[in-house]
Amino acid sequence: MNDILPIVLSILAALVVLGGLIPVFLRTRKNITRYPGPRDANDPLLPRSGSTAVEDRPGAVADRTAPSGADLDGLETTEVPDNAAGLEVIPVETPLPVAGRLVRLRERLVRSNNVMGKGLLALLSSDKIDENVWDEVEETLLLADLGTEPTMQLVDALRERVKVLGTRTPEQVKLLLREELIKLVDPTMDRTLNVQRHADRPAVMMVVGVNGVGKTTTVGKLARVLVAEDKDVLLGAADTFRAAAAEQLATWGQRVGVPTVKSDIDGADPASVAYEAVKAGIDQEVDVVMIDTAGRLQNKVGLMDELRKVKRVVEKLAEVDEVLLVLDATTGQNGLNQARVFSEVVNITGIVLTKLDGTAKGGIVVAIQKTLGVPVKLIGLGEGADDLAPFEVEGFVDALLN
Template sequence: MEYLVLALILLGVLLLGTVGLVVPRLRRRPEPPLPETSVRTRPTGEVPGPTVEAPETDRAGTGTVTAPPPTEPVAPPVAPPVEPAPTLERPEPTAGRLVRLRARLSRSQNVFGKGLLTLLSRDHLDEEVWEEIEDALIGADVGVDATREIVDRLRERTAVLGTRTAVELRTLLAVELVNALDPGMDRSLRATPHDGTPGVVLVVGVNGAGKTTTCGKIARVLVADGRTVLLGAADTFRAAAAEQLTTWGSRVGAEVVRGPEGADPASVAFDAVRRGIELGVDTVLIDTAGRLQNKVGLMDELGKVKRVVEKHGPVDETLLVLDATTGQNGLEQARVFMEAVDVTGVVLTKLDGTAKGGIVIAVQRKLGLPVKLVGLGEGPDDLAPFEPAQFVDALIGVDPLGAGA
């Protein structure tokens, strides 16, 4: 009996031990393995960054995660470069410019210095020689009437004085040429302020005479003489004209008043003078559109420009720009402009490009207008105040004043 009870106890212990081993194993099932990944895991303790959404291929379960493309760094905004202020130029002094530019008259010197002087150097000055002298002067655009006066006076003085040497004849010719240029004419630029208003200079001329460029050079002449200048770009029909004038003005520190392309020229000219009064400048220089002298409407418009400007005060100077290479045709141009705006003086350009330097004499005698400035080159300071004695000296190599004639 005792053995039976002991056997039952042992059997119960074995059953309990077997159940204790089997039940935990049935409860703990193995977890599926983690998928492999190519993304480096974050170490423990690292602060998590922004979540990057996996690409579509990873969502599909391929197990491959592609890193997003690197973002281009954004450069900081760069400020535009500051353009340096233009360097102001100091124009050459106007005194003695014509003497410094005398070599530019080399073409005219061939007519006067060689042609005429060769004729005057002949041993015997008969009628045929005098006729050749007349032809040479007419060919140089001196004009028929002026040529006859010069030759008649030269013949008379030669006969009275008994002059025969080449040096004496050259001196006599120089004196007669200066007389033909009327040295007593007033050639000063009337561009000084008066009654609180700047001096107003109107620049007119035909197409192709180099008017806008000459206007810029006149500004340099005035600045070189110590005057303050304001420029009015009243040539509103040619867009390049205002830009060109602005470039000229910036070189000498002159302000430019301009309007939109196609604006009323008279309005721009009016605004220029008003601005000149506000700034207190010495001179307002107004560039006008180039015109054909046979276009009545354009000439009437030029007259309107002058009338509108005169609401501020009188126009002190109206300069007509003529191309010396046009010869006698320039005289017809001048007459029409004189009727429209009352021209007070002439600027003769491109005098270095013609052998007909006598056009200076013809312009003055035919029109009664003084040649005040002459252009002798393309340089910014190649515009010179006109001096008759210096001009003749440059042509034939004789200073009439120094010769004592």
């Protein structure tokens, strides 16, 4: 009897683990009822065990390890029920058109507590512009997180044009400042989201960033933007370490009729979930697959290696067309440090800047672009479901200058 008991316990443990690996799809317009088909040799590893890198945060598990050299292995065929994984049924909503969002977000930025534009206009409209005024202009720009190099560039350009202009009416100053700020924000950067379906596969997008910047919420809001543009979208919940992250993403998807691929086991290999999502997107011929990743501190080497692995595994199936880094506009220069590290790890293609409302830190847009050579593509100015829109240079500058 004593010899049989360990065998029975081993079998039960194996069944529990296998049961937790079943990914779940939300009810969708395409009514996915089974995925995937027979496995091939390119499928990723099962969730790992062991511990070399630990992240201290709620909902995380202690056995997070940097990936080994082997990324891929075979997995068994998995049944996927056509249900909402126990989520409350939510009526499908119709997202607001993108054009209407741009107008509303500009109006909100105009009303926000923005001292950058107001301060510069007041200083440059002074009867006498001496060195003290230019010092104040520099201080205003630095406080707005413009960064040292862009600040000097803008001040030098303004000095020269004010000198040439001579007399200055408020209208002249506003036009002058508008032109120089537009140059600095750089309208030549390509801010188009790479979300066009390819001939044989969907566009693939990864969303990355540190803890607490709102990545999952951003993915949900961006799904609404794409649905409003009549895109067929699928979400991948590769944040497997934060409690309820997958359910949160699934709820966002459910609200607009978008399916979500997720694992039922906490601490599952995020690369495996991301791979499942892309494979499902290919099988179901969707337009865009969006992969939500776990937040990670930029100075945690093991966790950044894990993010690199997610991208590498996904690329076994399809090229990653877009890697969006979500940054909190209120973090200022710390956001720049985050951006540098993430860009080195996964080749960032665009920035999503959240929490621009109620802040004087609009200069962070310029600082990030100058540092990375990567455009700000989306901005968020509120907590509402449709408070995310494509970044528009002239509209942003006009809002700063009221």
